[in-house]
Amino acid sequence: GGRPPSMAMATVPVESVCETRASSKTGAIEWRLDAWSLLPSEHAVAGASQGRTCSETMQAVSDQWQIAVRPGGISLPSDTEEEVQRRKAHVGIYLDYKGDSEALRTKYSITLVNQLPGKADTTVHASVVTFGKVDTDTTSKARGFATFINRSRLEDESEGWKVNDRVVIRATITTFGDLESTVATAAPAFAPPSTLSADYKSMLDSGRASDIALYCGDREFFAHRFVLRARSPYFEGLFSSSMR
Secondary structure, three states: OOOOHHHOOEEEOOOOEEEEEEEEEEEEEEEEEOOHHHOOOOOEEOOOOOOOEEOOOEEEOOEEEEEEEEOOOEEOOOOOHHHHHHHHOEEEEEEEEOOOOOOEEEEEEEEEOOOOOOOOOEEEEOOOEEEOOOOOOOOEOEEEEEEEEEHHHHOOOOOOOEEOOEEEEEEEEEEEEEEEEEEEOOOOEEEOOOOHHHHHHHHHHHOOOOOEEEEEOOEEEEEOHHHHHHHOHHHHHHHHOOOO
């Protein structure tokens, strides 16, 4: 049994697939607020500057950033009274972009560091956003979380978020730069080799599956009707007629 050598299957690589990925860099900045109780805490409506305090400008991933807080929270003009009260009870924490890029794809997280031993930090992750030096329909100068943590919980020093009037906030930033191309080749696939003529010759020489014999003098040749009909108009006419 087994397939004759001439009918062996060949392996050929599948067409290469091009993928595009962006290079990335990750860094972090940290802000230690040593006098939390002295920060302005007015509640504000989106777009207003009151009640917002920013850190000094810090460098991470070769760019400039600030962390900002709103201890009194911020609400939207469309908020219901119930929603306004909920927002007033929460501290907003934000990441501000202070670099020169027109459009910088970024993924970030903000962490409120717990200062008591054995207690866990609180981290909120953002999806990929695009920062820019000006606000447009597609870029932002600042992004963050308007209801990051309940203010009364943050200010309860037994919780560990504020200790001796100090609050520590960290922003972890990943930026995505120029696109890079990589090529991935899929696993080889099986395809028959291009040995059609050799295979036909092998069948002719061996007489395998022959269904006709041709005689030339005292020589006998085994052949295959379908091949003769396909390759010769004479034999096509001969086998199509009633002649035998």
